[in-house]
Amino acid sequence: MKQIYLDYNATTPVRPEVLEAMLPFYKEQFGNPSSVHWAGRAVAGAIEKAREQVAALLNASPAEIVFVSCGSEGDNMAIKGTLEALKGKGNHIITTAVEHPAVLETCQYLEKNGYDVTYLPVDCDGRLNLEDLEAAITDQTVLISVMWANNETGNIYRIEEIGAIAKKHNIRFHTDAVQAVGKLPIDVQKANVDLLVLSGHKIGAPKGVGAIYVRRGSRMVPLLHGGHQERNRRAGTQNVAGIVGLGVACEIAAAEREEVYQRMRTLRDKLEDGLLAQIPEIKLNGTPDRDHRLPNTLNVSFAYIEGESLLMNMDMHGIAASSGSACSSGSLEPSHVMGAMCVEITLAHSSTRFSLGPETTEEEIDTVLEVLPAAVQRLRDMSPLYNCGKSSSEACLICETVRRI
Amino acid sequence: MKQIYLDYNATTPVRPEVLEAMLPFYKEQFGNPSSVHWAGRAVAGAIEKAREQVAALLNASPAEIVFVSCGSEGDNMAIKGTLEALKGKGNHIITTAVEHPAVLETCQYLEKNGYDVTYLPVDCDGRLNLEDLEAAITDQTVLISVMWANNETGNIYRIEEIGAIAKKHNIRFHTDAVQAVGKLPIDVQKANVDLLVLSGHKIGAPKGVGAIYVRRGSRMVPLLHGGHQERNRRAGTQNVAGIVGLGVACEIAAAEREEVYQRMRTLRDKLEDGLLAQIPEIKLNGTPDRDHRLPNTLNVSFAYIEGESLLMNMDMHGIAASSGSACSSGSLEPSHVMGAMCVEITLAHSSTRFSLGPETTEEEIDTVLEVLPAAVQRLRDMSPLYNCGKSSSEACLICETVRRI
Amino acid sequence: MYTDKVMDHFTNPRNVGSIDDANGVGEVGNASCGDIMKIYLKVEDNIIKDVKFKTFGCGAAIATSSMVTEMAIGKTIEEALELSNQAVAEALDGLPAKKMHCSNLAADALHEAIKNYKEANG
Amino acid sequence: MYTDKVMDHFTNPRNVGSIDDANGVGEVGNASCGDIMKIYLKVEDNIIKDVKFKTFGCGAAIATSSMVTEMAIGKTIEEALELSNQAVAEALDGLPAKKMHCSNLAADALHEAIKNYKEANG
Numbered sequence A, B: 001m002k003q004i005y006l007d008y009n010a011t012t013p014v015r016p017e018v019l020e021a022m023l024p025f026y027k028e029q030f031g032n033p034s035s036v037h038w039a040g041r042a043v044a045g046a047i048e049k050a051r052e053q054v055a056a057l058l059n060a061s062p063a064e065i066v067f068v069s070c071g072s073e074g075d076n077m078a079i080k081g082t083l084e085a086l087k088g089k090g091n092h093i094i095t096t097a098v099e100h101p102a103v104l105e106t107c108q109y110l111e112k113n114g115y116d117v118t119y120l121p122v123d124c125d126g127r128l129n130l131e132d133l134e135a136a137i138t139d140q141t142v143l144i145s146v147m148w149a150n151n152e153t154g155n156i157y158r159i160e161e162i163g164a165i166a167k168k169h170n171i172r173f174h175t176d177a178v179q180a181v182g183k184l185p186i187d188v189q190k191a192n193v194d195l196l197v198l199s200g201h202k203i204g205a206p207k208g209v210g211a212i213y214v215r216r217g218s219r220m221v222p223l224l225h226g227g228h229q230e231r232n233r234r235a236g237t238q239n240v241a242g243i244v245g246l247g248v249a250c251e252i253a254a255a256e257r258e259e260v261y262q263r264m265r266t267l268r269d270k271l272e273d274g275l276l277a278q279i280p281e282i283k284l285n286g287t288p289d290r291d292h293r294l295p296n297t298l299n300v301s302f303a304y305i306e307g308e309s310l311l312m313n314m315d316m317h318g319i320a321a322s323s324g325s326a327c328s329s330g331s332l333e334p335s336h337v338m339g340a341m342c343v344e345i346t347l348a349h350s351s352t353r354f355s356l357g358p359e360t361t362e363e364e365i366d367t368v369l370e371v372l373p374a375a376v377q378r379l380r381d382m383s384p385l386y387n388c389g390k391s392s393s394e395a396c397l398i399c400e401t402v403r404r405i
Numbered sequence C, D: 001m002y003t004d005k006v007m008d009h010f011t012n013p014r015n016v017g018s019i020d021d022a023n024g025v026g027e028v029g030n031a032s033c034g035d036i037m038k039i040y041l042k043v044e045d046n047i048i049k050d051v052k053f054k055t056f057g058c059g060a061a062i063a064t065s066s067m068v069t070e071m072a073i074g075k076t077i078e079e080a081l082e083l084s085n086q087a088v089a090e091a092l093d094g095l096p097a098k099k100m101h102c103s104n105l106a107a108d109a110l111h112e113a114i115k116n117y118k119e120a121n122g
């Protein structure tokens, strides 16, 4: 059976060029970059080259890039480190209800430690109202954290405008750009971003490496204390091979991004149009304005069926996607993003994300369009919610219960 | 020129078997272990297997192993996470003056945040007095952190006895075992350790992965908030390939450790005996009792010369070692470990560490013994401290100044 | 994550559907957990002659529903009441820990259906 | 980390040693920094005829010492006093940032030696 991977927002395969660039750093060039001798020297230069490659993709300068182990570490470090450095200046953070858990749970943790957090609501399509944002600012506000693009819906937020607001009020601005980097043009200068986080495994580099852009002059208390690596900003022997891989992935992204955007977008639009046309009672989650959604992301809910079981059904056909259902997330609640968008609870459990990558082919999309209608119907036929109320033989207590929620 | 790597305490090459085991996880098995579909399932099992391999090496159970990105992260997480979880129970930490910066600087950071830290002194050979330790315990003491073996001198600390003391007083016990794992037998049960940290790149796994043993029931606040990975103990998509590599490296270590101990020890003893016999005015740093030093580590100071220049001289002959001199550490101070042992300051700047690995050969040791005497003499001949005072033509102000410090 | 038996019951669920002249119907679960199970019974002479299910839920919910129908069919009411969620999970060679709470309710649905039958016919 | 020029001066340092009949000697640095430089001068007719150094210190310290002796030789006292640490670093095609502070003191040592010469012969 052919395997069709449509879960690039979860993680991507490592690009062959990236892996090739990494391999020498497991073998001959295994030194510790902090060392004085040949084994160290061979490696220190490679890290600085990667730093330039990452910086170039963001229009930053290399000294502003700190390598970390993942996007989550970057988000934790940016938020906790900034607040601690600005202690005494204020204790209020503004973020949104649709952030990744790495931001949300960090903020919740901080709330327990004396900080005030405003979680900006979004509308039914997941959009943020910038007037709400500006209205939430107080003289205690020291950090605004808004993601560049949402991992579940693909919604793109108006980072440049938010950057301008943050600048006007002289508030530090952090953006989780884990899903945006590689897919959208990123310019930290133009966007007035102070802190930006990216993660290697979302852009063809390996898992276990990420980076954070820290605008020159933005003081931060380190999250990891210890050695002098990364100019005292992040202790720990550097993941040399991973860093080299991240550099190459950024270089490839810079070169191919525009072309890849078009290719993914065309295929995603085909998938979106096809599913919406073929399957009744389907709901798009996220903004209908495709220019304000990531080019690779489609999130839909199929009424009456639960997401994990649909994933498993697709999996039987070799199709890998993901779901906002509680069952597939490891928590007991369905996706907080669907919750924030006021998606009705059974539809939230049914939300299904298709995320394409540079390697996705039209043939794969055609297969999905062939397989999905029957898979959805099969589960609907098993569902007590489907056609419920249309059958006259029984009272439909469940449906009512569900709809009330 | 043949390259001779004697800096295994800084980092090790990745073992070929380890790299081989890792590679599939960059390619076909690239999935996110949290995913429900084929791409995720292929990977989740691999992580659990690695967890078993790590646990087996430590005599722990797999559920007690948390994967992290490096030894420094492990140390930060163990110390900060424990203290935060025990907030209200006490604010006193006992550690030693010879810990790695990942522990020391974390403790210094905590001092700024209201904690009291006792840094136990060591004697001239770097040994700890356990009576001092027991005497330092107060009713506020909540954590003892003592490294299993020191990275600079190789000194092994009496972890079992310290574990017994900690247990008797009902105090949490953390040990930085980054240098001990793979070289010494480790049994967290026997040693009564609650928290133990190890790092992949010191044992033939890649940089960018480490693990922390957390005894069942030891509550800890996470350092990285966010996703549900590692049972909510460490957020962030797991470094699958690195974790798989760490598992294999631990399995190899379990199988080969005893044999490798003997082999490294024989060669290290030969190097130690040879250098001490051939080079005058040389000082051993660390305990002279070789049973209480790591089998692979030799730290010596060559009077009158500075460490970095000796490293560079050795480097000209392809020999890679490391130094406690300020210049080679990136800080302005020479090694704090030498300082804690009251090593005279110029000798501290001259301290030179040779650390052997499983791949070290007798031929390599012979080469070092051939090269070193001349290299040391060359630098001594350049040194204003050497033979100073023996020449009658001038007053030797410098020597006096130096000796006074 | 799932055992072969779970996958088998998910892939080829037994006794899906409803029974038009059911004399016992039971429903459990709720939408916020993401699992709703409905069991239809045809009881004759105190024996479960036919049983069908409809389930909204994850793979485990569908597999346990399917399994419970297989286990219940042919049993007396009393025997069926002794079937536990635990027994259903064991018959599937186990379920992932996180699925034990919300998705392992099929025996409860069966018991609800029996209760409903008894109320109507008791 | 180091430029080729630094490596060259470290590997083949020029003018190592002392001058028995030096008429100017200068010392800078201190042991806690790990860098001590000592410069010996032989001045004749206001011109530096010979210069030698001894250095305890890292690669950069040895290279800058060597370089400053090359730069000083043949210069008048006044010209030599204009030699700066910065100029020495530049002549070596630069030094790593962290070496600029402690290890780049060779010109200071030269100036000390000249001062010592002037005091004795001024």
Ligand SMILES: Cc1ncc(COP(=O)(O)O)c(C=O)c1O
Pocket: A235, A236, A237, B009, B010, B069, B070, B071, B072, B073, B075, B100, B102, B147, B149, B150, B151, B176, B178, B179, B199, B200, B201, B210
């Ligand atoms: C004793 C000790 N602890 C901690 C560390 C830190 O480990 P890592 O470099 O993996 O962060 C090291 C190695 O540098 C070490 O030798």
Ligand SMILES: Cc1ncc(COP(=O)(O)O)c(C=O)c1O
Pocket: A009, A069, A070, A071, A072, A073, A075, A100, A102, A147, A149, A150, A151, A176, A178, A179, A199, A200, A201, A210, B235, B236, B237
């Ligand atoms: C928007 C967003 N932020 C943060 C993260 C966390 O990144 P990582 O898994 O590398 O920790 C992810 C990916 O899971 C993400 O999609």
